[in-house]
Amino acid sequence: MDSDDDDNKKWTPKGGKKVTELKRVLIRECKEKENQEVTIKGWVKRVRHLGSISFVLLRDRTGEIQCVLENQWAGFKLEAEGAIELRGIVKKTNQTHIGVEVLAESVTILSNSAPLPFELSKQTLNAGLDQVLSNRFVSFRHHKISTIFKIKALFVKSFSEFLTEQGFTQIFTPKLVSQGAEGGANVFKLNYFGKEAYLAQSPQFYKQMMVGAGFERVFEIAPVYRAEEHNSSRHLNEYISLDAEMGFIEDFREIMKLETELLKFIFQKIQCSCSQDLAAFNANIPVIDKIPELSLIEAQTILKEVYKKESPEGDLNTEGEKLIGKYIKEKQGSDFVFITHYPADTRPMYTMPNKENPKLTDSFDLLYKGTEITSGGQRIHNHAELLKSFDNKGLNPKEFTSYLEAFQYGFPPHGGFAIGLERILYRFLNLGNVREASAFPRDCDRLVP
């Protein structure tokens, strides 16, 4: 599908002989084209003029290749990061690591480049986060940065692939909603044809409804919104939530098992396709077997006894998560740990109470390298119980009518989880800031580009 397969446009090379224009060849394909004429297209990464010869390092989405400009082309003016088309012969060489270079016959500038705001040709980009984000168009050109987004795409592809294979249906639920899923705080409000609408904080209600309505197993890949004013390195105001929800479960451990298998699958896929890209991030594929579990009370006891740290009531704070992550890594060699059985007081109103101790819930968080990347659990499916839970939280059932009504019509036991996509990539790739895993991050100060 690259370029004009059959248009057969004509052009006149030096010498005047009419030849059929060549189909674009990707740089990765050049290795197989020794002594053949090719047309390659891409961006100028570097130019060196050495008197009667110039060397151009050309980059396309598949790789980089050295091009040699001699004779009338030597010294031809090319800007770094300009887009060009280059026709030439692929020659064997031991001067480049791919074993070939292209001896140019003609060069066409497709689009020139202005001087760059920062240098791109170094292995690691020498620019601050703000500069990187404000000049996304330029910083994306850096291999290490574009790799983040290629891994992001692969993560999502693998997420879909695994769940589809397990009988899940991808769903698309509205981001314009009439109430916040968790009860209303921290939502962006807008005027929707005279009504008050909110941007969805999560697809929670909708994914549950679709499970209960017969789809049984659903997933969604979509943006969610949090109007929180924190400006931490691990929060975004708009991020991609990878949501899964399934029905007819026996208990919440089934959900944890699903997530374990899912993560194992995704990281195997990343290992297969991207292992050589991980070194630049000092990133390792996590070994996932059975992910260790600690109840919240156990985790809090460890924090107290081992690290002399108090936790907030019914939760872990950032420092606590970090220490528990360290503890589990040291004791059990795992990057992941499930924290289970949060108290009902600190979990949303739809969370299933634990049968043995109804003050606790059948819920979990998943920590990865000491950072929460998932919340999940079993949900209440009994209509009367759910109404009671809303009441206990001081919520008015009338504001949640369309959600609550669903539970009157045979809602099976169910549960699910959500993974913060940028959050898990930020930890996996050892990024300094979650913003680096968002193409165009949104935070309190950033609405452009």
Place this chain on the structure above:
Amino acid sequence: MDSDDDDNKKWTPKGGKKVTELKRVLIRECKEKENQEVTIKGWVKRVRHLGSISFVLLRDRTGEIQCVLENQWAGFKLEAEGAIELRGIVKKTNQTHIGVEVLAESVTILSNSAPLPFELSKQTLNAGLDQVLSNRFVSFRHHKISTIFKIKALFVKSFSEFLTEQGFTQIFTPKLVSQGAEGGANVFKLNYFGKEAYLAQSPQFYKQMMVGAGFERVFEIAPVYRAEEHNSSRHLNEYISLDAEMGFIEDFREIMKLETELLKFIFQKIQCSCSQDLAAFNANIPVIDKIPELSLIEAQTILKEVYKKESPEGDLNTEGEKLIGKYIKEKQGSDFVFITHYPADTRPMYTMPNKENPKLTDSFDLLYKGTEITSGGQRIHNHAELLKSFDNKGLNPKEFTSYLEAFQYGFPPHGGFAIGLERILYRFLNLGNVREASAFPRDCDRLVP
């Protein structure tokens, strides 16, 4: 991954003998389990009590099966659409079209159902659109309605699969933006930490930027927002836009070729997986070879000469699209037709002017069964030309700085298109209203469920 593979929970059946609880079997799997004991879970579609025997038609996400309740289970009270678990023996029978039924040994009610707002067991749902949409939780239970969303998921999966295979990277761009892509009209506004923000009408600027920034080929599957007050059967205020954009193209026909191949692939996939579901919709897989093309002027001439209809300046109206769809179907047997070369006046400022006639553009719409389902074309990649085009449209470049700046750094020739997901499904499945292809549609009057 279904249910408790290895938890080995115990339960006591009638008779008191402890046995290991059975793993859930999907209804589709029962055919292969003749004379075996199974535990199935699902919803009661229908119950018939005939004295000493009851028949329950049970449905899960994979199918339906007849269950026979005898002895102490005969007459057991089950509500239509209640969720149950049923253990029994699979028996051969010639009374059901799948050739087996389940002789129940025990039945557990997981969740009862209140009386339904409308009857679900008929082939075609006897409920108005408003009733269907307002009671989504119930209407999803109907096979024909859930099928729409299974086909929607497959459409999206196939879209991703084809483009990934062609070297495209899936991207995730912000839906909270500082300006409307097409220049500002019909956008939802909100307060973003004291700044004015909009909900993105399209990922246009971002997908172009990511192509030009080195990804070359990108696609996005995400909601877009139009604050338009029309209440037609083919418009939604929030819908899923399937966007694709590619760089280093020769001309806009390459984009049309890409879309042709993509649609061919997607419909082949639907044919493979869902062909038996299409009959209920009276839907046929469109035959796609080379999609016919008409320039806008040609289309307008046909409307005038064949149908005596005038078109609005530089565009087709709804009636015009319908007639051209009919014309092409009659003359060339195609459900699809590309309309090309719209005037610059009626296309957005980023549209590439035609080289031979700069008043026209290298742009296209794709009509499917007489309805526009795609806009696309080549975009301007030269910075100076783009500035001029903004100026010609009376737009202030200062409001588009981060987009325009990108074109200073070697932006290659490029183009793309967007498909309205619900729109194409609405036409493909012969739905009466595009809302039927949205799980929870948003229109001027509808913000819940």
